Every structure is written in C-alpha cells, then in structure tokens.
Amino acid sequence: MSKMSTRDYYDYKSAIEAANSAKDKEALKRIKMQLISNYGLNDNDVQALLKRFAYTV
Secondary structure, eight states, X not given: OOOOOHHHHHHHHHHHHHHHHHTOHHHHHHHHHXXXXXXXXXXXXXXXXXXXXXXOO
C-alpha cells in the first residue's frame, strides 16, 4: 500500500468534515471504503481520519 501524502490527508479531512456537516452517511461510507482500499487499515493517517467520522458507517 502507498503512503498517504499530506495533501491527500487534508483533502480527505475536508471531505469528512463536509459529509459530517451534511449528515451524509453514504458519502462517509464511500470515503471509508476509498481510504481502506487505497491505504489499508494499518495506516496511521487512515486511523486518524476514521476517528473524525461523526457517524458509524
């Protein structure tokens, strides 16, 4: 798996915050699947981003 760039981290963070604000669980689900697919669950950045989810998806 590739290492997440700083830019990607902040792009994902912004997308998560927007989905949280809109209460869009489907968007959060897509973001989660993309994060795991691209970087895996063992990546520290992925773990930090998943903790930002306001809803369980």
